[in-house]
Amino acid sequence: MTTPRRQIKLGAFLMATGHHVASWRHPDAQADGGINVAHYRKVVETAEKAKFDLVFVADSPAGWPRAKDREAQQRSSQGAHFEPLTLWSALSQVTSHIGFVATASTTYEDPYLLARRFASLDHLSGGRAAWNVVTTGADVSHNFQIAGHPAHADRYARAEEFVDLVLDLWDSHEDGAFPRDKDSGIYVDLDRVHQLNHKGTHFSVRGPLNVPRPVQGHPVVVQAGASEPGRRLAARTAEMIFTANQTLEDAQAFYADVKRRLPAYGRSPDQLLIVPGIFPVLGGTEAEAQRNHEEIQNLIHPAIAWEILTRHYQGRDLSGYSLDDRAPPLPESTELNKSRLTLVSDLVSRGNLTLRQLYLAVAGARGHREVVGTPEQIADAMQQWFENGAADAFNIMPPVLPRGLDDFVAEVVPILRRRGLFREEYEGPTLRENLGLQRPENRFAARRGISAAE
């Protein structure tokens, strides 16, 4: 018996109109994509037909903070979109195999209600739900009954407790807890139902959850913070980590660092998949790809360009600069997304960039890896990272939707498949089966000495 060849796992990271900041203005973009269910259905069906593992949406519980400048505000497409769990629940009924990753905040959500909704989605989808755990970097506290936006460390302390609590709630009914035997009249086996009686620093929750154990045991847990507390949380609890890296060396260092942390938590390296983002700009030739890239870069209005720069300079007055001036050093990170800021700092120091080059460098992939080239070149770029300890999977970030995903599926996926790097068929109906992740044992059953196989 030969070991099956390790293959790339693929996610489609779907921003409403695409990942490029000006995507909505592109002729191929569905401008109202963020609130158009037919649009999402089309792109999710495209991803499923291509046998992608999953679709992925970002989220902030109360939207993203608006630009300060009114001119930039009215040109920003980050206003108002579907809520992820309702969107993915809707699309669960018109798909059969693809997984659904919904981002949700441990800072602004309630753990019982969140555990319940993800468990519900996992049942509705037949085992295809995943939770992308975020602590919400942007301050949206003015919309909630919370005394200000917590600091980075406080957010992660709360997240650690929150994630454990959610995992416990998902286990609060064992598999088989509901015999529902009509003859005897026994509906529930009380020996398999557990109270948590959790009393922690941030939460008191008795349980059990009011949803049976999810089909996957637990929806897949994804994490997307690359800060030190983010890596610790991921190494302890997550099964995928979504990450932004620009160079093979940085990606390898991140990959090795995170995988190295797992044994300390009794976990093996294959229990956490490393998933860099990739922003592919395709063309039939390299020159055409470059022209496609320029076409969309040229759609960025100067007000948006200055808003991007101001955000990265954390509000510093840049009025003395022109776009063709050399970019001054970036300020030290405060509460902004730290890992992302480091990437941008590196870009500035590495590239000796002008301000124009700087905003153009972050306008598309927002710190993720951009690859502008032919389908072969993009496949090469993925294969290189996959085979050199830098990635187990990729989150594909189409610049413009639906076109960017259509092109990737039509032109890059067949190359990966020819090289034996991507599946021909789904391995199974659940997200875990496709990702090669084990169904977790139930914590409470384990304490009772019952194996998962029973």
Next chain:
Amino acid sequence: MTTPRRQIKLGAFLMATGHHVASWRHPDAQADGGINVAHYRKVVETAEKAKFDLVFVADSPAGWPRAKDREAQQRSSQGAHFEPLTLWSALSQVTSHIGFVATASTTYEDPYLLARRFASLDHLSGGRAAWNVVTTGADVSHNFQIAGHPAHADRYARAEEFVDLVLDLWDSHEDGAFPRDKDSGIYVDLDRVHQLNHKGTHFSVRGPLNVPRPVQGHPVVVQAGASEPGRRLAARTAEMIFTANQTLEDAQAFYADVKRRLPAYGRSPDQLLIVPGIFPVLGGTEAEAQRNHEEIQNLIHPAIAWEILTRHYQGRDLSGYSLDDRAPPLPESTELNKSRLTLVSDLVSRGNLTLRQLYLAVAGARGHREVVGTPEQIADAMQQWFENGAADAFNIMPPVLPRGLDDFVAEVVPILRRRGLFREEYEGPTLRENLGLQRPENRFAARRGISAAE
């Protein structure tokens, strides 16, 4: 031009396996219905094929309190089910006209997150969402970060502020707030986006919402509390009120009382539909209907019977009684659902019931009107209330699912239709259009002097 004849509006109130406490044991029941999406899809499709206005689910954010007695606990089917908003989002994509009423709590949910999810469902469904506002009677505070379960009056004070806030959030983007003009690069018209800057007793919320204005302007607001504060809240804010009445006289009194309250809030009587529940037990003959009723009543285990009684007697020790003893007077209402308790009290004092008769009387419809009879008799019962100032609509509560809804649709709906009492075709694609409820003006646009027609 003749005024179109006033017709009955119909909801299907779907409890997982049916409304009868022993429904799950019935041979025709889908015992795992509460967590089986194929089951819900089948019953919702049945309701839509019959041109029902809406489907309706009850909810408690953390399940219902368990029976104290272990024997009753393991025989209760109220354990673990789908979460309503994810369930209805899922079914929005396999239906086209039927409305979705999801119950959600003003005591345990957050107003911004709740407004967002209902707005999202309204967009996903093309304007078919409705929110059944409840304050949650049962104490589930042990699962949440809240200092105990608030008293009735406090729950309603919070609900008043909560509902207003949600309505404001739904209006925080005006219709047409998103021109998304690719040529000019203007995505959002900032004159049509509004902050609330709400600072109330219970909530501080800046806004705007991160979802565009719902398709219906507002999802339809439903209310289900018949206490004095519940009636006030409904008269001021709701568009349907779901109610439990046993007799024509009580129903007429309730109907008149609620309708009479509307002018004080600048509303007309047709802006709030009165929707009694009805629990129909069908048979080809009256005798067969009685046998069908007895068949399911006989499935109630004695432990469940005593649990029902204990709950109604608010924990009083009934160990000195047998089921054939005359029911002692019920204690005064405390924090239990007050209007429901009055109904049961009336049953006891009116009927001179034994304890067995008492639990049998509440085991099915839980205080709602039971009609056991032929299809003609059930249609008569509905027509009588509809034509005599007791109902604008009915929430049909099938004793057992899916069978109870199948039978109602096959046998009662055609009679209502022959009598001209129920529609042949949907009036439109949104729930509001079918219910004959106007699309509300936007509060902020109205202040700017812009009419809804613009």
